[in-house]
Amino acid sequence: MNSSRPVTIKDIARRFRCSPSTVSRALNDHPAINEDTRKNIQEYAREVGYQRNEVSLSLLNKKTxxxxxxxxxxxxxxxxxxxxxxxxxxxxxxxxxxxxxxxxxxxxxxxxxxxxxxxxxxxxxxxxxxxxxxxxxxxxxxxxxxxxxxxxxxxxxxxxxxxxxxxxDDYHGAFAAVEHLINIGYRHIAHLKGPNGLTVSEQRFKGYADCLKKYDMAVREEFIINTNFNVESAILPTKRLLEMATPPDAIFGVNDQVAIGAMRVVKAKGLRIPQDVGLIGFDNSPISAYTFPSLTTVNRPxxxxxxxxxxxxxxxxxxxxxxxxxxxxxxxxxxxxxxxxxx
Amino acid sequence: MNSSRPVTIKDIARRFRCSPSTVSRALNDHPAINEDTRKNIQEYAREVGYQRNEVSLSLLNKKTxxxxxxxxxxxxxxxxxxxxxxxxxxxxxxxxxxxxxxxxxxxxxxxxxxxxxxxxxxxxxxxxxxxxxxxxxxxxxxxxxxxxxxxxxxxxxxxxxxxxxxxxDDYHGAFAAVEHLINIGYRHIAHLKGPNGLTVSEQRFKGYADCLKKYDMAVREEFIINTNFNVESAILPTKRLLEMATPPDAIFGVNDQVAIGAMRVVKAKGLRIPQDVGLIGFDNSPISAYTFPSLTTVNRPxxxxxxxxxxxxxxxxxxxxxxxxxxxxxxxxxxxxxxxxxx
DNA sequence: GAAATTTTTTCAAACGTTTGCATTCAATAT
DNA sequence: ATATTGAATGCAAACGTTTGAAAAAATTTC
Known part of the structure; x- marks a missing residue:
């Protein structure tokens, strides 16, 4: 059977010398159809692999x-x-x-x-x-x-x-993250921010800043550096942070990727995590559980x-x-x- | 404009007191259409936000x-x-x-x-x-x-x-992985296999087994344990491996997840990677670069x-x-x- | 055996678009 | 004025399916 053209209701109708309506009703178990007709048509349809054309139905019913x-x-x-x-x-x-x-x-x-x-x-x-x-x-x-x-x-x-x-709730997630750092005893908390303008970046940043303010800690501009959400974009910013006269003792990354980038730099510098530098990400991506040390983060469901x-x-x-x-x-x-x- | 029903060609035709054909041709820049007619129709169409119904076209052209x-x-x-x-x-x-x-x-x-x-x-x-x-x-x-x-x-x-x-090419990837382990000097190589039957599992297993044979090393049945491709499914098997009288000195995981599961167990046992146990995964998932230690793996493009x-x-x-x-x-x-x- | 009833089937329109062919209308040529 | 051309537009069918209403066929009733 070279059935490259799909079988249609019309094909079946021709085969049974009946109208397409009858075939349609038979296939849909319409009660007004004779039991035998129905059975025959359904059986034949199965045999030839009939499958109703949903495109035509979409057109008819305006439902896709x-x-x-x-x-x-x-x-x-x-x-x-x-x-x-x-x-x-x-x-x-x-x-x-x-x-x-x-x-x-x-x-x-x-x-x-x-x-x-x-x-x-x-x-x-x-x-x-x-x-x-x-x-x-x-x-x-x-x-x-x-x-x-x-x-x-x-x-x-x-x-x-x-x-x-x-x-x-990015805002409260970020807030909780920073508050956690403060509770642990970190005092100089930097933020590797996402690209400016995006709600996600800004909300997380706001949570960070507001939390610092709540605890009467300065929001230092030089502690806030933009990244691009990926690992690489965190490398240079982290280096800059760590080379400051008074470097941060904790870094809050806008997401896990960025935090992981920071982690590499911190470890490469010979600093210990979490003893020398605390590190926290955002997303709870699968990877965050398996870095070393494993990464504190904020779950994003x-x-x-x-x-x-x-x-x-x-x-x-x-x-x-x-x-x-x-x-x-x-x-x-x-x-x-x-x-x-x-x- | 309560235009919840999308504008159709017929609507436009009614508006211009012309036939749908004319509208269709005008919209498609058909050369037989008067320049003014074309412009007017196109402009009006843009105004009312006409968008052609691709569903009907799909039906007509039998292309979706x-x-x-x-x-x-x-x-x-x-x-x-x-x-x-x-x-x-x-x-x-x-x-x-x-x-x-x-x-x-x-x-x-x-x-x-x-x-x-x-x-x-x-x-x-x-x-x-x-x-x-x-x-x-x-x-x-x-x-x-x-x-x-x-x-x-x-x-x-x-x-x-x-x-x-x-x-x-799962087979040669696995082969290369195991060969690498052997070259480094590992001698007792276990395999955390995927579910039996899947081509992926079997091909990687075959690469593993054939490589061992090539170097005249025994393919030991107790060194081959099934997993389910995820981290958790590797935990118990790895424990079993490490508790053997003569435990393996290297583990080849069917994928990175499994290797990472193994990594946790190995580290928890106080064994050093790669000194005591070599570990290798498969997939080159992003996570594999950021575990500690970073994971040797096989890239799967x-x-x-x-x-x-x-x-x-x-x-x-x-x-x-x-x-x-x-x-x-x-x-x-x-x-x-x-x-x-x-x- | 005809009328009434019930069961089964067909007709036709609809969904929105395109397109070959036919038609209309105006302009040009004779 | 009439035939010829050309441009612009309309007609109708097609794609595959569903569905209300009409028609036909079969069955029942008296």
Whole structure:
């Protein structure tokens, strides 16, 4: 059987000399269909491997059961955890996820959103790209809103849109991290900050700064250096910190990668962790448990964020007329490990 | 404008008192359309945010430009790297990826494949689930083949299908790893194997065993213990190894996770790495560079595999009539780090 | 054996777009 | 004025499926 062209309902109808309607009803167990007809048609359909064309159904019902997930990257643990959460919540109820990776690029983000709308995607989960953030452009989002396609922000957001959003409590996570350092007895705490402007960077920075203030400690500008979220970007900044006249005795990295970069430099300098320098990261990525010493960090529940985002989406589509957008902020949680545990 | 229903070509036609055909042609810059008409229609379309319904086009042209990616998990570095590679190669030329995660589950795999076919996906990248492997069922794949939907196997494969496949050279990677251990001077090399039956497990095991044989070393059954690819599954096996009368002086883990699990146990026992015990993993996951000591491993080029799989797919769809299925085996590469570098 | 009823099947429209062919209308050539 | 051309537009079918309403066929009722 050279069945490269998929079998259609019409093919089956021709075979049974009946109308397509009958075949359709037979296949869907419609009660008005004769028992024998039904059996014959179903059996034949199975035999020739009939599979209904969902594309035509999408057109007819204006339902595609597909969702867009637009993220800057999928090469970090956190993002894949979020996707896994979305997947866990949404695949079982029939949704298909279209993953789009923007590489922090505005033009790509715009293109993907347009494409998702063209494909009549029923909802979009978006973590906006870094470039979009900086540029401040957002017309590409207006068309999503205008189309009434549910848009759920994940972590990175525009404040001025009326949408649901799921984020992690970066502020209090950072606050708790720094407070922990202070409790242990560290007094000169530096921060390897993320790129300026991103909510994630700024919130963590704010938690850091506010905590210092609470304990009447100076927020020293030279103790705050930008990084790019990855290991390499932490190397030089850490060197600079350690070569200061009065170097810090603890470093709070904006994420685990950065903290690990710092860890390398500190160890290379012959300083001991945590005795000489305390070190703390953010994300609780799998790697953080297995460095040496293991890294104190702040857990960021990616999987839960994904599931929560899914819940927000479902709320919106199944929504009562009194539906209100929600902003969920999931708590982050301090995970204490060896890199801060002195004495 | 309560434009919750997307604007269609018909809407625009009504507005201009012309036929849908004219609007369609105007929007597509058809030369037979009056310049003014074209401009007016295009301008109006932009104004009201018209976006063509790709679903209807898919139905008409029988092209969906969407591809299925069916993988057992997305929570490991390697899998996401593969997906990234696919994405890098295929998104720019207009394909959309539908990621399906089977959780190593046969029923889910079957369901997803059926769904992808129903959605008229134009190609499927598949890394079969563990359960499928064990059960040996593969009718769910037959229907894919029968439909002439290009099917590309990634890493895990059925030998008996006529398809293209992209895999990493696990055998020689494992061989090189063990040879390296022998060269360094380790003599009692244990293997923490993956689950039996999976190609990945068996190939790496074979590389291990063949290398030992080449150097006239015994392949001792008690030195080969199964794990489940994750950290925890390596804990007990490693304990058992170290408590033997003549314990191994080196351990080859089926992947980095397993090697890291072993590392914990070895260090907890007070043994030194690499002096007392050599340790080697597989995958070159990011984490392996940052453990202490850093982990010798075998690089597995996930991103490249993804791009290669994409290439194989494109070959098939753009294929000349003399098209032949290919099996690409990408080389793996030994990455030597501290965990094996004694003396 | 015809009317009434029930069961089963078909018709036609719809979803949004494209496209070969036919049509209309105006302009040009004769 | 009429035939010829050319430009611009419209018609209708197609993709595969579903579904309300109509039609046909079979069965029951008296």
């Amino acid at each position: 059961a597909s969702l867009g997930v637009v993220v800057p990257t999928i090469s970090n643990y956190y993002e894949t955890a979020v996707i896994e959460g979305l997947h866990t919540a949404l695949q079982p109820i029939g949704y298909t996820l279209n993953i789009c990776v923007t590489n922090e690029n505005y033009a790509l983000e715009k293109e993907y959103l347009a494409k998702l709308l063209s494909n009549r995607t029923e909802g979009i989960f978006l973590s906006v790209s870094h470039e979009t953030y900086n540029s401040g452009y957002y017309e590409h989002l207006e068309s999503v809103i205008q189309r009434k396609t549910p848009l759920i922000f994940i972590d990175r957001e525009y404040e001025d849109f009326e949408t649901s959003r799921a984020t992690v 990616g999987r839960k964020i994904g599931m929560e985002a899914a819940r927000l989406f479902l709320n919106q589509v199944n929504g009562a007329e009194d539906f209100k957008h929600e902003s969920t902020v999931l708590p982050s949680e301090l995970i204490i490990r060896e890199s801060t545990l002195r004495i | 430009a969407s591809l299925g990616v069916v993988v057992p998990t997305i929570s490991n570095y390697y899998e996401t790297a593969v997906i990234e590679g696919l994405h890098t190669a295929l998104q720019p030329i207009g394909y959309t990826l539908n990621i399906c995660v089977t959780n190593e589950n046969y029923a889910l795999e079957k369901e997803y494949l059926a769904k992808l076919l129903s959605n008229r996906t134009e190609g499927i990248f598949l890394s079969v689930s563990h359960e499928t492997y064990n059960s040996g069922y593969y009718e769910h794949l037959e229907s894919v083949i029968q439909r002439k939907t290009p099917l590309i196997f990634i890493d895990r494969e059925y030998e008996d299908f006529e398809t293209s496949r992209a895999t990493v 996930g991103r490249k595999i993804g791009m290669e799989a994409a290439r194989l797919f494109l070959n098939q769809v753009n294929g000349a009539e003399d098209f032949k299925h290919e099996s690409t085996v990408l080389p793996s590469e030994l990455i030597i780090r501290e965990s094996t570098l004694r003396i």
